[in-house]
Amino acid sequence: MTQIVLAPLLIILLASGPLPGGASAALAATTAPQTPSLALLPAPGPASPAAVNNPIVTENQQPGTNAWLLGSPRADDTANQMKGYWSAVSAKAGDTITLYATTNPAQSFTLDIYRMGWYQGWGGRLRLTTSLTGISQTPCTPDATTGMIACNWTGSYSLTIPNDWLSGVYLGLLTNAAGFRNNTIFVVRDDRPAPFLYQQSINTDQAYNNYPSDGTTGKSLYTFNSFGANTISSQTRAVKVSFDRPYSQGGFDQVDEIEFLRWIERMGYDVTYQTDVDTHANPGGLRNHKAVLSVGHDEYWSKEMRDGFEGARDGGVNLAFFAADTSEVQVRYEASAAGVANRVIVCYKDASIDPVQGPTTTVQWRMPPVNRPEQLMTGVTITGLSYSGNYPLVVMNTSPHWIYANTNFKDGDSVAGLVGYEMDKVDSAYALPAWQSHTILSQSPFTDANGSSGISNSHIYLAPSGAWVWASGTIAWSRGLDGYWYQRADARIQQMTANLFNAFLNGAPLDTLFMTVPTTAIAGQPFTIDVTAADSLGNPIAQYGGTAHFSSSDTASGTQLPPDSKLTKGQGSFSVTLTTAGPQTITVSDAAASKTTTVPITVSAAPASRFALATSGNPTVGTSFTFTVAAQDQYGNTDTGYAGTVHFTSSDTSAVLPANATLTNGQGSFSATLTKAGAQTIVATDTATAAITGTLALNVHGTAGSLDVAVPATARAGQAFSVAVTARNSDGTIATGYTGTVHFTSSDTATGVVLPPDSTLTSGQGTFSATLVKAGTQTITAADSANALSTTVSVAISAASATKLVLASSASPVAGTSFGFTIKAQDQFGNTDLAYAGTVHFTSTDAATGVALPADTMLSNGQATLAATLVRAGAQTITGRDTVSATITGTLSVNVRAAAATKLVLSSGATPTAGATFSFSVTAQDQFGNTDTGYAGTVHFTSSDTSAGVVLPPDSTLTSGQGTFSATLVKAGTQTITGRDTVTATITGTLSVTVRAGAAASLTLDAPGSAKAGQAFTVSVTLKDQYGNVATGYRGTVHFATSDPLPTVVLPADYTFTAADAGTHTFTQGVTLWTIPSQTVSATDTVNASLTQFKWVNVNLL
Incomplete structure (x- = not known):
């Protein structure tokens, strides 16, 4: 912004300060790629051609590096340790450009050239490394009048652009032997018609470039950073700056452009690159692309640039300004002293000292004598700048606009840090460009560098050509796309930008197919409909590539609808012909986009060309009947405006016909009486236009007096037989004109009966089929109730062949007692087959001894009464089965009662x-x-x-x-x-x-009454329950004791009873006593002391 001269650019990429993510300069070439917040990026969709193997996608699959970061130590403009510039701002493959470099003192240096992009998050790809010999070049001095500084240095290296260097922004990193670094920049262009063209704003970089920024010599187009004597501007600033000089301090200084480059290439958009100098040289080339992108700080424009952008817009090319303060100041170009075109930027910024007056005077575009406010192109105007930090972007108009699709933005939502350091707004002081629609998309408050409050606007408009023009209203928009420098990547901003690019590629998203249709039409006469593919704001979508399909509620023959069609710039006119009178609809749809629009139209009939006569049924001789007449056009629509007169004639010259008559709303109802049976006609004809005519063909019936019905004398159940019906006149002749309906009934109403449906006769006769199922004499009746006619005939139905046996009994049988039952051979309809001659064998579920079943039996007249005896109580069955045809079978179920108990x-x-x-x-x-x-x-x-x-x-x-x-x-x-x-x-x-015995209740010890001292004797122990039963289940342990005190006494050890003991155990020779005369021996349960007994034993001497 030329009118505010407070400080240089917000952040100098290669100036002092930490690297992204806090990496030190020493680690600049080895740190992992920084991808803050990039997980927020939307997946590639229709807006992103990343699924297509375009050159950008292929290029970014190559290995990346962040060694392009300048790091330190960095060359400065005082010592000029390492500085350089290129002979051209851009070049194509095969072109040669020259590097002019100086080292102080003279020493070798390296040149590393990187292409800037995504490269897996590293941001650059190394394309060339070479070692060069450096010299100390002559210092560059300003022109006393213009202040221009142009270096006349000796070339250090000539670079011929290789064929495999893809178009892009390239950084040349210069590093001298002492390690001091400096950056240079150039663009490789290929001029291919990629969908997107990125313009690098070299003009603005040079406008702010004050090399050498040594405090005494350097000059730019600004006073705030120019030094030395005043120029023709009456200030220290220059009015001309040259591309033949290095950039001040570290070099390339556009942070926001780098974040944009990373994002657009990460997303895989097919983009090519050039500088604003290239746009000036070939403005018409902008029209070879779908969209042109101006990014970052793009302030200084030539007339050729401005004309080229506006011409591209008016030719349908979309424009996007991801910037602020765009095209504020006009510049001209001049050749260098060596005659190289476009190497000098001329910008007086004051019409009074500019020697060129008129459309190219180098002042602000909005000022006289130029008078072309930038808002006429971008839609916004510079409104302020701030160096105190960026402000939040506050969105608005979110609900109707397609650019906010899938962002979840609501009016008033904000995104931190995106407004600054220069800001634009829609300024009411200047006109807006011609537009089909325009929308302010953000309303973001800020405080500028002077302490004043302001508003920044993001803005979009649709030019009459169908081109969209977008302005972010802030330089810092790119910070919402990639988090490399500022960690502010925001998925919503990314989605908005993707939506915008999708509209650039394919048109804005289709919201509605508008269709204009006349309210009325005449059948058979074509009319025009207009279709517009519109976005959510109602704007035609010039890039709409869908197919419009047409349909109508009128599907009659003769209806003509347009074929499936493409629209031209989102619009189209088509011819439609409908043929059916009344309310109709026309529908246009795009199935791929799921969009459908239906519009009503009222179709009226064409003038009548015929009469349509109709009646219900056929009349009877001598009986008046009603018929209708409708005046119709060729499509069968009733001409409600018909005003002619109708005359009637008939093939029956004795008929009573209506008099001449007019119709009401094209229709009329009349009566006539015919006197002759058979085929007759009534003809209606317009009395003025004989071609308007119509005929009613009739079959006139005579009157019937009776119905004759003929059937066979006999038929079998379930087998169809013929029923013949004849309508006869009163004189007995066949009533060939009889049109009555005959209804059939039968005395047999069982399931399976099939009677003819209600039927008419042909020339008074008809033969039908009937099936009865109930054996015996049955009747069939044919009747015409409308004409009081009815006839009943009889037919003898015999049973069909037996298919089953039916056994029945009324008895409630008693086991062992004979009972009676009946058996019948029946057909499928339950009729008894009197002719059945089979033999029946009987079986039963009761196979016990004593069962008596009938012997194999032949039935008499298909039936028999028999007896059986069953013995097993409960549900039982008796089954009879034909001994030859096993499928002829039947079962009797009975409940057998038990006999008296025995x-x-x-x-x-x-x-x-x-x-x-x-x-x-x-x-x-x-x-x-x-x-x-x-x-x-x-x-x-x-x-x-x-x-x-x-x-x-x-x-x-x-x-x-x-x-x-x-x-x-x-x-x-x-x-x-x-x-x-x-x-x-x-x-x-x-x-x-x-x-079983119960639990042990007593213990019995058996021992001899006497024993000899020192001789062993046998004892036994028995456990008994309370009832004296030996407790065979006892499993206790018995302990023995004695009153004999001598240590030589022998007693059994404690013993635990087992199952084998069965409650008694003998301890053979288990006891030896020594002390005379008498001693006790006892046995006691070790747990239950109540189970115990002792015995006295007389101990005798040996």
Whole structure:
């Protein structure tokens, strides 16, 4: 910005300060690539051609490095340790450019050339390294009048651009033998028509370049950083600056451009590069691209540049200004002293001292005599700058605009650090460019360098050509795209930018297909519809490449719709012809974009060209009937405006016809009476235009007096037979004109009956098919209720062949008692097959001894009555089966009752313990083992165990022939319990159980009454329960003791009983006593001391 001269650029990339991520200069070439926040980047989609192997994608797959970072020590403009510049700002493959370099003192130096891009996050790719001999060049001095400093140095190195160097921004890193570094810059261009063209703003870099910035000599186009004597400007600033000099201090100084370059190449957009000097030299080349990008600080423009940008815009090329203070000041170019074109920038900034007056005077574009505010191109105007830090970007108009798609932005949302250091706004003091629509997309407050409050705007407009023009309104937009320097990458800003680029490539997203259709049309007459592919703001999408498909509710023959079509710059006009009168619709759709628009239209009929006559059914001789007449156009639409008169004639010259008549809204209803049967016509004709005519063809019926029905005398069930119906006149002749409907019924209403549907006759006759299923005499009736006609005939139906046997019985059989049942051979409809001659074999589910079934039997007239005896109670079946055809079968299910009880069955699953109660069951059974549920006797119980303590049930009755009881026995071993009917002693039964002894209750020690001293004798121990049963389950341990005090006494060791002992154990020769005359021997359970006994033994001398 030329009017505010406070400080140089916000951040000098190669000036002092830490490297990205805090890396030191010494590590600059080895640190990992910095990719802060880049995970936020949207995946490549339609907006990103990263899926396509374009040159940018291929290039960025190459190895990267961050050795291009300047690091330190850095050359300065006082000592000039290492400085250089190139003979051209750009070059193509095959071109040769010269490096002019100085070293102080003279020493060797290296040249490393890097292409800037993404390269897996490293930011650059090394393309050339060479060692060169340096010299100390002559100092560069300013021109006294203009202040221009142009170095006239000797060339140090000539570079011919290799063919495989892709278009891009290239940095030349110069490092002298002492390690001092300096950066140079040039652009490799290829002039190919890539979708995107990136313009590097070299003009602005030179405008601010004050080399040598030594405090005494250097000059730029600004007073704030110019030194030495005043120039023609009356200030220290120069009015001309030369490209033939190094950049001051570290060199290339555009941080925001680097973050933009990283992002655009990471996303894989197909982009080519040139400088603003190249745009000046070939402004028409801008039109070879879909979009031109101005990034960062792009302040100084020539007229050729401005004209080229505006011409490209007006030719449909999209423009994007990711910058602020764009095109504020006009410059001219001059050749260098050596005659090289465009090596000097001329900018007086004051019309009064500029020798050239008119459109190219070098003042602000908005000032006289130029009077071309930059807002007419960019849509915004510089509004301020701030050096105190960047401000938040505050978005607005988020809901309607396609640029915010998938960002989740809401009005008032903000993104920190994106507004600065120079800012633009939509300035009401200047006109906006011609536009189809424009939108302010951000309203961001800031405080400028002078302490004043301001607003920054991001802005977009659609030019009449269909080109979009975007202005970020801030230099720092790129910081939201890549986090390499400032760690401010924001997924929403990335998505907005991707949306913008998608619109540049493919047009704004399709929101609506607008269609303009006339409100009315006439059938058969073409009319025009207009279709516009529009974005969310209603703007035509010039780049719309979809296919418009047309359809209509009118699908009649003759309707003509446009074929599937492309639009031209998002718009198209088409011809449509509809043929069906009434409300109709026309629909345009783009299936790929899921967009559909339907518009209504009312179609009216064309003038009538015919009459359409209609009636329901055919009339009867002598009976008046109604018919209608409609005046129709050629498509069958009723001409509601028809005003002619209709005349009627008939092939029946005796007919009673309507008089001449007019129609109402093109229609009329009339009556006529015909007198002749058979084929007749009524003709309607316009009385003025004979070509407007129509005919009604009729089949006039006579009257029928009766219906004759003929059927066969006999038929079999389930087999179809013919039914013939004849309508006869009263004189007995066939009523060929009969049109009545005959309805059929039958006395047989069983399932499976098939009767003819309601039918009409042909020339008074008809033959139909019927199927009856119920054997016996049945009837079929044919009736016409409308004409009071009805006739009934009979047919004898015989059963079909037997398919099954049906067994039945009313008996409730008793086991062992014969009962009767019937058997019938039936067809599928349940009719008895009287002719059945098969033999039936019988089986039963009851296969027990005593069952008696009928022998194989032949039926008489398809049926028989037989007897059987079953013995097993419960559900049983008897099955009869034809001995030849096994599929002819049938089953009788009966519930057999038990006979009277003959025995009692006692059972128990228990193994009782002496003295413990156990359960057992009693069942009263007949001789076949069936439970007699009706048994009502009383059962008395006895037992083989008559010991005290035995408990038996009292005399008891059973429930449904069964009962469960409990008993207690005390004698161990095999015992029985017997139940016996108290009246009929033969009804009895016995339960046998094995009673186990109870727990040990006493211990018995058996020992001899006398023994000799010193001689062993035998003892035994027996454990018994409380009832005196040997406790066979005893597993305790027995301890022996004696009153004999001598140590030579021998006693059995403690002994634990086992199952083999069965409660008794003998200790053979287990005891030896010594002391006379009498001693005791005792045995005691080691746990239960109550289980004990001792015996006296008389001890005798040997």
